[in-house]
Amino acid sequence: MNKIRRDFQRQLIETEDARNELRPILGEELSKAAVINLAYRGMAGSLICIMAITSLDFEIFTCCKGGISDAAYDFNWFWRQLRKIENLSDLVLADIRPAVKTPTFIDIVRDPIFSGLSTAAIWALIMEVTKSSGIAILSVGIVLLFDSVVLYYWRKKKR
Amino acid sequence: MSQVNKGERQIIDTLQKNGFKVTRERAFGPKWIVDLVGEREDAILLVEFKSGAPVSHADIFDLVALRNSQQFRDKNTKCFILNTGKFQLDKDAPIMKVAEAGKITIIHGENLSNVIGELNSAIARALS
Numbered sequence: 001m002n003k004i005r006r007d008f009q010r011q012l013i014e015t016e017d018a019r020n021e022l023r024p025i026l027g028e029e030l031s032k033a034a035v036i037n038l039a040y041r042g043m044a045g046s047l048i049c050i051m052a053i054t055s056l057d058f059e060i061f062t063c064c065k066g067g068i069s070d071a072a073y074d075f076n077w078f079w080r081q082l083r084k085i086e087n088l089s090d091l092v093l094a095d096i097r098p099a100v101k102t103p104t105f106i107d108i109v110r111d112p113i114f115s116g117l118s119t120a121a122i123w124a125l126i127m128e129v130t131k132s133s134g135i136a137i138l139s140v141g142i143v144l145l146f147d148s149v150v151l152y153y154w155r156k157k158k159r
Numbered sequence: 160m161s162q163v164n165k166g167e168r169q170i171i172d173t174l175q176k177n178g179f180k181v182t183r184e185r186a187f188g189p190k191w192i193v194d195l196v197g198e199r200e201d202a203i204l205l206v207e208f209k210s211g212a213p214v215s216h217a218d219i220f221d222l223v224a225l226r227n228s229q230q231f232r233d234k235n236t237k238c239f240i241l242n243t244g245k246f247q248l249d250k251d252a253p254i255m256k257v258a259e260a261g262k263i264t265i266i267h268g269e270n271l272s273n274v275i276g277e278l279n280s281a282i283a284r285a286l287s
Binding site: 030032053059 | 246
């Protein structure tokens with residue numbers, strides 16, 4: 001911890017200030033109990049806390065109002081900075097837990113790349129063959145529905 | 160849904176012997192998936208497995224947030240994290256104090272079979 005405090009070229013945040021920032025999120029009891037060894041502000045604005053888990057394990061806890069992508073960005077940035085510090089390059093990440101969100105059927109169908117391209121392609125193809133917009137609309141609808149179901153189960157299975 | 164291994168089977172049996180109806184890998188909204196949920200008329204148990212690394216603050220914060228969510232706020236909900244692996248996690252470890260503050264019970268052992276005995280007594284203590 002002393003080495004990080006000494007060699008890391010960023011302004012430290014007072015642990016009490018970090019605790020105050022965490023209080024609305026974690027509540028009084030938990031924010032008081034957390035052992036915050038060092039706290040910094042990330043490039044994307046996250047609060048980055050190094051917290052003790054055991055005497056040998058520490059946690060880099062990042063949280064951000066901007067959302068998970070900002071917190072992940074800051075975590076990666078902070079980890080790279082830590083690894084640059086001499087004698088700390090043998091630090092090992094033991095556990096990474098990304099937020100889990102399985103895409104829903106609606107998420108996939110409303111994906112503009114998926115639905116836009118397939119609608120345009122199928123529409124053009126069927127119009128070209130049948131010269132009838134009614135049949136084209138109906139066919140596009142059926143094919144899109146089928147595509148969506150297949151893609152949904154494929155992506156779900158991949159996860 | 161993944162296969163139940165022997166240790167997990169024993170944990171499920173332990174919960175069932177205590178009168179809980181057990182569901183595996185249950186999702187609560189897009190944010191939470193709980194490894195085991197035990198339901199009984201008077202109580203709900205949320206049981207998480209964590210292997211290979213000590214329980215982190217994020218694990219505890221997540222579980223506390225779930226317990227404080229609308230779904231569990233008004234119910235007698237008890238949370239356990241079964242933490243397995245070859246590492247030191249004694250009662251004085253900082254994370255144990257955080258778990259205590261969040262009213263989460265961490266049970267540590269080298270593998271799941273090692274924590275079953277303690278889980279039984281922890282459930283009895285939590286529900287007494």
